[in-house]
Amino acid sequence: xxxxxxxxxxxxxxxxxxxxxxxxxxxxxxxxxxxxxxxxxxxxxxxxxxxxxxxxxxxxxxxxxxxxxxxxxxxxxxxxxxxxxxxxxxxxxxxxxxxxxxxxxxxxxxxxxxxxxxxxxxxxxxxxxxxxxxxxxxxxxxxxxxxxxxxxxxxxxxxxxxxxxxxxxxxxxxxxxxxxxxxxxxxxxxxxxxxxxxxxxxxxxxxxxxxxxxxxxxxxxxxxx
Amino acid sequence: xxxxxxxxxxxxxxxxxxxxxxxxxxxxxxxxxxxxxxxxxxxxxxxxxxxxxxxxxxxxxxxxxxxxxxxxxxxxxxxxxxxxxxxxxxxxxxxxxxxxxxxxxxxxxxxxxxxxxxxxxxxxxxxxxxxxxxxxxxxxxxxxxxxxxxxxxxxxxxxxxxxxxxxxxxxxxxxxxxxxxxxxxxxxxxxxxxxxxxxxxxxxxxxxxxxxxxxxxxxxxxxxxxxxxxxxxxxxxxxxxxxxxxxxxxxxxxxxxxxxxxxxxxxxxxxxxxxxxxxxxxxxxxxxxxxxxxxxxxxxxxxxxxxxxxxxxxxxxxxxxxxxxxxxxxxxxxxxxxxxxxxxxxxxxxxxxxxxxxxxx
Numbered sequence: 001x002x003x004x005x006x007x008x009x010x011x012x013x014x015x016x017x018x019x020x021x022x023x024x025x026x027x028x029x030x031x032x033x034x035x036x037x038x039x040x041x042x043x044x045x046x047x048x049x050x051x052x053x054x055x056x057x058x059x060x061x062x063x064x065x066x067x068x069x070x071x072x073x074x075x076x077x078x079x080x081x082x083x084x085x086x087x088x089x090x091x092x093x094x095x096x097x098x099x100x101x102x103x104x105x106x107x108x109x110x111x112x113x114x115x116x117x118x119x120x121x122x123x124x125x126x127x128x129x130x131x132x133x134x135x136x137x138x139x140x141x142x143x144x145x146x147x148x149x150x151x152x153x154x155x156x157x158x159x160x161x162x163x164x165x166x167x168x169x170x171x172x173x174x175x176x177x178x179x180x181x182x183x184x185x186x187x188x189x190x191x192x193x194x195x196x197x198x199x200x201x202x203x204x205x206x207x208x209x210x211x212x213x214x215x216x217x218x219x220x221x222x223x224x225x
Numbered sequence: 226x227x228x229x230x231x232x233x234x235x236x237x238x239x240x241x242x243x244x245x246x247x248x249x250x251x252x253x254x255x256x257x258x259x260x261x262x263x264x265x266x267x268x269x270x271x272x273x274x275x276x277x278x279x280x281x282x283x284x285x286x287x288x289x290x291x292x293x294x295x296x297x298x299x300x301x302x303x304x305x306x307x308x309x310x311x312x313x314x315x316x317x318x319x320x321x322x323x324x325x326x327x328x329x330x331x332x333x334x335x336x337x338x339x340x341x342x343x344x345x346x347x348x349x350x351x352x353x354x355x356x357x358x359x360x361x362x363x364x365x366x367x368x369x370x371x372x373x374x375x376x377x378x379x380x381x382x383x384x385x386x387x388x389x390x391x392x393x394x395x396x397x398x399x400x401x402x403x404x405x406x407x408x409x410x411x412x413x414x415x416x417x418x419x420x421x422x423x424x425x426x427x428x429x430x431x432x433x434x435x436x437x438x439x440x441x442x443x444x445x446x447x448x449x450x451x452x453x454x455x456x457x458x459x460x461x462x463x464x465x466x467x468x469x470x471x472x473x474x475x476x477x478x479x480x481x482x483x484x485x486x487x488x489x490x491x492x493x494x495x496x497x498x499x500x501x502x503x504x505x506x507x508x509x510x511x512x513x514x515x516x517x518x519x520x521x522x523x524x525x526x527x528x529x530x531x532x533x534x535x536x537x538x539x540x541x542x543x544x545x546x547x548x549x550x551x552x553x554x555x556x557x558x559x560x561x562x563x564x565x566x567x568x569x570x571x572x573x574x575x576x577x578x579x580x581x582x583x584x585x586x
Binding site for chain 1: 258274283284286305344345347363381393409437469502503505520521522552555556557558574576
């Protein structure tokens with residue numbers, strides 16, 4: 001890459017970033033819950049695109065990548081409505097709601113396209129700017145609203161960063177989630193334009209079939225464990 | 226009054242974007258990000274054929290049956306920027322049994338590939354008499370292709386560039402050479418064929434007011450002479466009915482529309498709010514009902530009824546909600562809605578399914 005657009009960004013130390021440890025350390029959890037959670041996290045660690053890219057011989061194209069779901073909810077299996085309902089009902093009992101920290105952990109580790117730093121370190125993604133509306137009834141539609149703060153107000157990579165976040169969440173979150181990604185108010189000079197593009201389903205789908213773009217995005221995911 | 230689920234057509238392995246119901250034959254076509262087009266017999270509900278053969282390298286976004294011809298044919302628009310035209314072999318069509326044969330894929334033949342758009346084709350639609358095919362793309366243009374009965378020759382006779390952004394949807398009037406288009410630039414436009422130069426198309430009005438991308442539009446059935454209306458839907462979760470003003474409505478003494486290119490259109494009705502987010506599809510049935518669907522997973526059906534205005538003492542009309550279905554495709558978004566015969570409704574969702582609903586009245 002030639003001249004960086006923002007050559008001197010403010011960088012947060014990794015130890016300053018919010019982690020599950022802070023919030024969960026205090027709360028005592030039952031063994032069952034811990035097992036459940038470690039299961040989810042071990043699943044999460046498999047999401048890195050890097051490993052699949054290295055293992056590319058198995059895949060003719062990126063669209064064939066099938067990533068595991070964040071929860072054991074079976075909606076992705078495109079079964080008929082009745083099947084879905086049954087599966088849902090069975091799994092509801094031991095499902096936990098998805099919280100902002102979980103979303104943060106998924107996206108804060110994404111690498112910035114021009115700096116060797118993560119979106120968390122650059123303060124592009126902040127825990128306080130993630131809102132999750134997840135009804136207890138998992139057959140209902142849920143929503144994740146993320147406001148991102150580009151490092152500079154004319155950052156031409158804001159769309160790419162937003163797209164990276166959307167692709168990551170699309171692949172990891174259960175299908176019931178609608179993902180809304182907005183630039184934080186006043187953080188960008190073409191705020192409305194970028195917001196519209198990031199939330200246009202058709203444009204995002206088409207972008208995800210662009211090999212060049214997918215290569216850049218999978219590079220951004222290389223820092224996700 | 227309710228929408229009853231009658232059947233679910235499964236098989237697509239990715240988002241189903243668009244469906245088309247044949248005007249006279251019992252055929253349904255659906256296209257998907259899985260790069261296939263599935264054709265079903267709506268009477269037997271059996272799969273008739275799958276069109277893929279690696280024709281398109283990216284998502285099949287839009288499908289439209291040609292309304293005319295001795296044998297069925299259709300057009301598919303793809304994100305790979307091309308359009309493919311498919312038709313059934315004329316000799317085979319006499320064999321009714323073959324319609325139900327799921328293994329015989331060779332019946333549908335690839336007749337033509339239309340190239341020209343710079344990037345993703347978002348929608349294709351045939352004019353009422355099958356003479357023209359309209360296509361639109363992220364390249365901001367609408368192409369009008371002229372064709373013949375054999376579907377082998379397609380000539381682009383006009384490129385319309387009125388929109389400032391992606392053109393999301395094109396829709397022909399069911400009985401006239403009038404076209405409408407919807408765009409990412411938040412507008413919906415109407416075009417008329419020039420009376421002297423048949424190859425020329427003029428934008429006669431620009432319907433503004435939507436607070437966001439306009440996703441879809443559909444003309445009201447009719448001869449389009451006495452009354453011309455269309456319904457459209459947009460990202461702002463609204464469904465709007467627009468009406469062309471006739472000389473009678475036009476009381477402000479403006480020039481009659483025949484003397485100039487512009488037509489006067491006005492917002493006829495804002496339909497009752499049902500949707501909570503983007504409305505992706507809207508359809509006006511031949512018996513006057515409107516259906517809409519969107520990212521909130523809802524389907525709604527509206528009916529127009531007469532109402533007496535107590536102030537002016539005039540007969541007016543208002544739209545009421547006849548039926549709604551929530552989570553109609555589970556938690557998935559619904560991309561497209563189309564009417565079939567006898568109050569049948571088809572919807573296509575991100576779950577890859579096409580559902581057949583029946584409106585019980």
